[in-house]
Amino acid sequence: xxxxxxxxxxxxxxxxxxxxxxxxxxxxxxxxxxxNGSGKSTLANVIAGRxxxxxxxxxIFYMGNNLLDLLPxxxxxxxxxxxxxxxxxxxGVANIYLLKEAINAIRSSKEEKELDAIDFLSxxxxxxxxxxxxxxxxxxxxxxxxxGGEKKRNEIFQMAMLEPTLAILDETDSGLDIDALKVVSDxxxxxxxxxxxxxxxxxxxxxxxxxxxxxxxxLANGQVIRSGDHxxxxxxxxxxxxxxxxxxxxxxxxxxxx
Amino acid sequence: MVDSSEQIAEEVGKYLSQHQEVASTLPAAGISWVDAHRxxxxxxxxxxxxxTTRDEQWKYTNVRSIARHAFDLSLNPVDVNPSVINKLTIxxxxxxxxVFTDGIFSPLLSQISDLPKGVTIISLAALLRSxxxxxxxxxxxxxxxPINGFxxxxxxxxxxxxxxxxxxxVKLEKPIELLYVSASTNEQxxxxxxxxxxxxxxxxxxxxxxxxxxTHSQSLTSSVSEVYIEDNGILHIDRVNEENDKSFNIGxxxxxxxxxxxxKSNSITLGGRLVRNDIVVRLSEDGAExxxxxxxxxxxxxxxDNNTQVLHDHPRTTSRExxxxxxxxxxxAVFRGHISVKPEAQGADAVQKNNNLLLSPxxxxxxxxxxxxxxxxxxxxxxxxxxxxEEEAIFYMRSRGIGYAETRQLLTHAxxxxxxENLGQSSIKDYIENRINHMMGLS
Ligand SMILES: Nc1ncnc2c1ncn2[C@@H]1O[C@H](COP(=O)(O)OP(=O)(O)OP(=O)(O)O)[C@@H](O)[C@H]1O
Ligand SMILES: [Mg+2]
Numbered sequence: 226x227x228x229x230x231x232x233x234x235x236x237x238x239x240x241x242x243x244x245x246x247x248x249x250x251x252x253x254x255x256x257x258x259x260x261n262g263s264g265k266s267t268l269a270n271v272i273a274g275r276x277x278x279x280x281x282x283x284x285i286f287y288m289g290n291n292l293l294d295l296l297p298x299x300x301x302x303x304x305x306x307x308x309x310x311x312x313x314x315x316x317g318v319a320n321i322y323l324l325k326e327a328i329n330a331i332r333s334s335k336e337e338k339e340l341d342a343i344d345f346l347s348x349x350x351x352x353x354x355x356x357x358x359x360x361x362x363x364x365x366x367x368x369x370x371x372x373g374g375e376k377k378r379n380e381i382f383q384m385a386m387l388e389p390t391l392a393i394l395d396e397t398d399s400g401l402d403i404d405a406l407k408v409v410s411d412x413x414x415x416x417x418x419x420x421x422x423x424x425x426x427x428x429x430x431x432x433x434x435x436x437x438x439x440x441x442x443x444l445a446n447g448q449v450i451r452s453g454d455h456x457x458x459x460x461x462x463x464x465x466x467x468x469x470x471x472x473x474x475x476x477x478x479x480x481x482x483x
Numbered sequence: 484m485v486d487s488s489e490q491i492a493e494e495v496g497k498y499l500s501q502h503q504e505v506a507s508t509l510p511a512a513g514i515s516w517v518d519a520h521r522x523x524x525x526x527x528x529x530x531x532x533x534x535t536t537r538d539e540q541w542k543y544t545n546v547r548s549i550a551r552h553a554f555d556l557s558l559n560p561v562d563v564n565p566s567v568i569n570k571l572t573i574x575x576x577x578x579x580x581x582v583f584t585d586g587i588f589s590p591l592l593s594q595i596s597d598l599p600k601g602v603t604i605i606s607l608a609a610l611l612r613s614x615x616x617x618x619x620x621x622x623x624x625x626x627x628x629p630i631n632g633f634x635x636x637x638x639x640x641x642x643x644x645x646x647x648x649x650x651x652x653v654k655l656e657k658p659i660e661l662l663y664v665s666a667s668t669n670e671q672x673x674x675x676x677x678x679x680x681x682x683x684x685x686x687x688x689x690x691x692x693x694x695x696x697x698t699h700s701q702s703l704t705s706s707v708s709e710v711y712i713e714d715n716g717i718l719h720i721d722r723v724n725e726e727n728d729k730s731f732n733i734g735x736x737x738x739x740x741x742x743x744x745x746x747k748s749n750s751i752t753l754g755g756r757l758v759r760n761d762i763v764v765r766l767s768e769d770g771a772e773x774x775x776x777x778x779x780x781x782x783x784x785x786x787x788d789n790n791t792q793v794l795h796d797h798p799r800t801t802s803r804e805x806x807x808x809x810x811x812x813x814x815x816a817v818f819r820g821h822i823s824v825k826p827e828a829q830g831a832d833a834v835q836k837n838n839n840l841l842l843s844p845x846x847x848x849x850x851x852x853x854x855x856x857x858x859x860x861x862x863x864x865x866x867x868x869x870x871x872x873e874e875e876a877i878f879y880m881r882s883r884g885i886g887y888a889e890t891r892q893l894l895t896h897a898x899x900x901x902x903x904e905n906l907g908q909s910s911i912k913d914y915i916e917n918r919i920n921h922m923m924g925l926s
Binding site for chain 1: 876878879880881882884886887890893894898899900901
């Protein structure tokens with residue numbers, strides 16, 4: 226589904242991704258971990274098509290097509306979804322309005338007809354229930370005045386509405402309380418499907434106990450330096466990143482440094 | 484440098500001689516206080532001339548093209564077919580309607596039957612002819628002398644406009660629509676509407692003033708509205724400028740707000756070559772309140788200047804001011820917000836905001852707060868911004884599948900929404916929203 230090879234990306238002349246490889250097949254869940262500043266969000270943003278990233282080399286293929294040729298909205302319409310690490314506040318645009326525009330833009334790009342008001346509303350209600358959100362959130366401006374946790378939950382609500390083929394969740398667990406983490410994880414798990422892949426960027430093993438990944442990768446110095454299964458996350462929880470050499474800002478995340 | 488007195492004489496002369504010619508035929512001519520008022524204003528106009536950019540209040544708004552042009556006051560209204568007007572009215576706005584063509588009241592186009600008890604709505608010219616005493620002490624009371632040449636020109640003629648009076652305790656349900664139509668095709672139509680609005684104690688009303696063109700000709704409208712709101716009265720004025728892109732509109736609103744009374748004004752500028760809105764609000768008794776909002780959506784070479792002045796003369800007076808602008812093309816906007824708090828106005832509370840969205844690199848904004856505060860127990864906050872659409876928000880929306888152009892339109896619309904929320908009637912809000920969407924290619 227997604228094939229990244231030897232990806233090299235600069236931001237403002239500074240090399241951030243430095244020959245990154247990653248392959249994600251349909252239905253798989255990949256967790257990406259790694260120290261602060263190692264390039265996880267950069268990778269997520271490059272996949273989603275954000276401006277300001279210079280791709281200096283390598284390639285990203287998505288469903289067999291060169292993703293780097295597409296505009297952000299085209300990528301979204303082909304099923305890519307990014308849950309932002311820092312969701313953006315948009316005063317004056319109601320949540321429900323954004324969703325309606327988004328769904329209809331995606332549908333019309335597939336030459337499907339727009340959802341009528343009744344179908345749209347019943348879909349919205351279903352997904353609100355899935356994420357245990359109050360209806361009033363629909364009518365508030367996108368993320369404006371939302372608490373940190375509410376913003377993250379809103380990202381997953383949008384994901385549930387848009388039903389992407391490839392979802393990248395950038396630290397969606399950060400800022401969620403224990404109960405919210407459970408609700409959001411259940412929401413994500415409910416979206417697991419044989420043809421839907423998920424990339425989870427996280428710092429914490431806890432999330433991975435709820436959403437069990439097929440693979441765990443460690444990103445450092447702009448590369449995937451280690452890959453493994455679920456047990457790698459537990460190992461990192463123990464040992465932190467101090468074992469990473471080179472320019473990595475080795476930083477312990479665990480209580481004891483191994 | 485030009486000899487300014489000579490220049491003034493030349494520019495003002497043509498209007499003064501027209502004034503001489505028609506003075507004896509103006510409504511209520513021969514009644515001494517009316518004559519005296521017109522005479523004094525005409526003298527004042529002669530002294531002031533048209534403003535120039537040397538005048539601090541007009542530094543960024545150049546009206547030379549107005550001063551040099553020979554506009555001609557129309558004393559006889561042009562015929563406009565009612566079907567033309569019907570097409571231009573706001574859909575679903577059930578209102579008492581007064582229509583003026585080039586400044587002159589048109590009974591045929593208006594609809595002011597079925598007025599509730601305690602409500603007077605009449606053409607000013609008609610009232611000047613039938614019962615001028617009702618207007619005594621109603622001209623120039625709020626601010627005293629005309630503050631600029633345009634106001635003086637209006638006062639020199641006092642030709643026609645709307646007179647509205649709401650008796651004590653009467654709450655007028657239906658809004659009053661004042662529709663000013665530039666209709667002449669002679670490229671020099673001059674309209675000088677003069678409105679007087681009196682809200683007696685505990686009364687309330689909503690006004691919708693609209694300025695529109697039905698031709699592609701140039702015109703000049705210089706209006707003066709004087710508003711008196713007595714204790715606990717509530718007046719809401721929505722003003723919408725939508726004239727053609729050759730027309731000039733200079734408007735002045737002078738309001739006197741009484742004890743615990745409230746004036747809410749919303750100035751929307753969409754059309755016109757040059758639009759200048761002066762608003763002077765005197766919070767003249769304890770607890771008086773005003774909310775001044777504005778939205779300008781301008782393009783090409785349009786120029787809009789909102790010049791507001793709030794006078795906190797008494798304790799516990801409150802003002803809330805929020806103007807927003809969306810500028811494309813080579814449009815230019817000026818905002819000046821003057822707040823003055825007298826020493827005795829303890830507990831005054833003023834907030835002023837002006838936010839501008841530049842959609843083109845060639846658009847320009849000059850925004851100036853001016854605070855003069857002489858009391859110490861005062862809350863006063865002001866802020867101005869000039870910026871572009873946020874890249875972050877654009878990317879966020881695109882990442883949800885919404886196209887770039889549509890994203891920009893939605894975000895621009897969202898910027899305006901805050902002001903539109905405050906319009907007096909939902910039909911007016913819907914109408915303006917549609918107009919803006921249309922201007923921005925959204926629908
Ligand atoms: N506009 C920019 N200019 C310069 N450096 C940048 C810019 N954007 C990102 N960077 C740098 O790129 C590096 C990678 O950032 P990125 O946000 O991808 O890290 P991350 O792995 O997501 O970190 P975290 O775990 O803290 O979220 C950081 O060192 C960051 O400072
Ligand atoms: Mg990050």
